[in-house]
Amino acid sequence: MPPLRKPELLHLFEEALRASSLSFLKLSGGGDHPATYQILGQNESFRLRVYIWNLTFGGRVSLPDEWRIQVTGLPEFDGHQRFIRETGGKTAILGWCADLGVYAAYDIGYHLDPLGGSPSIQIRQPALESARLNGLAHHFRGAEEVAFAVRPSYMGVYLANMEELHACGSSEEALRLLEQISADPDSVAEAEIEERAPAPRKYAVISARKALREADFRGRVLTAYSNSCAMCGVQLRLLDAAHILPAAHPDSTDETRNGIALCASHHRAFDRGLVTFDSGFHIHRNEEMERELVRSGLDGGIDDFRNSLFPMIEVPPNRSDRPAEGFIQQVNEMRGWRF
Numbered sequence: 001m002p003p004l005r006k007p008e009l010l011h012l013f014e015e016a017l018r019a020s021s022l023s024f025l026k027l028s029g030g031g032d033h034p035a036t037y038q039i040l041g042q043n044e045s046f047r048l049r050v051y052i053w054n055l056t057f058g059g060r061v062s063l064p065d066e067w068r069i070q071v072t073g074l075p076e077f078d079g080h081q082r083f084i085r086e087t088g089g090k091t092a093i094l095g096w097c098a099d100l101g102v103y104a105a106y107d108i109g110y111h112l113d114p115l116g117g118s119p120s121i122q123i124r125q126p127a128l129e130s131a132r133l134n135g136l137a138h139h140f141r142g143a144e145e146v147a148f149a150v151r152p153s154y155m156g157v158y159l160a161n162m163e164e165l166h167a168c169g170s171s172e173e174a175l176r177l178l179e180q181i182s183a184d185p186d187s188v189a190e191a192e193i194e195e196r197a198p199a200p201r202k203y204a205v206i207s208a209r210k211a212l213r214e215a216d217f218r219g220r221v222l223t224a225y226s227n228s229c230a231m232c233g234v235q236l237r238l239l240d241a242a243h244i245l246p247a248a249h250p251d252s253t254d255e256t257r258n259g260i261a262l263c264a265s266h267h268r269a270f271d272r273g274l275v276t277f278d279s280g281f282h283i284h285r286n287e288e289m290e291r292e293l294v295r296s297g298l299d300g301g302i303d304d305f306r307n308s309l310f311p312m313i314e315v316p317p318n319r320s321d322r323p324a325e326g327f328i329q330q331v332n333e334m335r336g337w338r339f
């Protein structure tokens with residue numbers, strides 16, 4: 001595939017941010033490289049500097065499965081190119097592999113020295129392939145440095161946890177746990193992490209597990225619902241994977257059948273008990289609450305909200321992905337719905 005130009009690479013990177021449900025503001029100009037963003041997640045906001053190149057295949061005969069970014073075009077100091085950290089923010093060094101549809105992500109902490117002639121940074125193909133399957137995979141580069149391969153919809157997970165993830169390079173056991181968690185986030189219990197991970201890396205592995213579980217749930221639910229709101233059919237880029245029985249409830253799980261894809265306004269309305277659905281998948285509105293909203297003058301857009309609702313939720317074609325009766329009944333009981 002022909003290499004992409006910087007604006008195309010950054011456009012793809014922005015698509016990855018959206019695919020991992022992050023909002024952002026681009027702070028740098030159209031043709032600037034590195035680019036700067038303000039990233040706005042659900043729980044955090046940070047400034048991000050992004051260096052990005054195409055990953056190209058091959059190079060050394062001894063390592064036939066190697067991909068690399070060729071670092072070019074950086075500002076020079078004393079005749080040497082240098083990476084510069086974003087002050088008070090995060091810095092990502094990325095390579096885009098068009099063939100496999102994944103990114104390589106490198107730890108800037110290991111690349112702050114002046115760069116030599118024709119500098120490149122490598123990653124091995126098995127890591128890229130594994131990220132294509134599991135979302136995130138690591139490649140140990142030696143001397144505690146770890147590079148990650150990241151599927152676009154996992155970019156948010158990587159960016160939010162990049163410091164903790166790269167820090168796992170100092171512990172083989174932490175890396176083994178990460179690998180296991182990436183393949184199946186539910187295969188490792190938190191207690192097992194407490195037991196196996198060395199003390200300074202426990203937090204890193206636990207927060208990575210939490211983020212990977214969320215990304216996994218979101219991916220399964222949105223795919224099951226073909227990326228459209230089950231209550232109104234809208235296909236927005238920022239669609240939520242909502243828990244039917246809220247995650248804070250002791251009986252809540254991350255099974256797909258405890259999830260439903262909802263647009264932001266139907267997600268809020270569902271969580272607040274303004275709208276729900278029964279085990280026959282019929283949608284019910286809380287008319288008493290609607291009247292109250294109208295009385296208190298908070299009825300802006302309520303007609304749109306009503307008119308956009310389907311009579312029944314649109315369920316996934318695969319039966320085992322559909323909302324389970326137990327979760328539906330529990331949440332409706334909890335919120336005092338009577339049908």
Ligand SMILES: [Zn+2]
Binds near residue numbers: 230231234265266
């Ligand atoms: Zn909706």
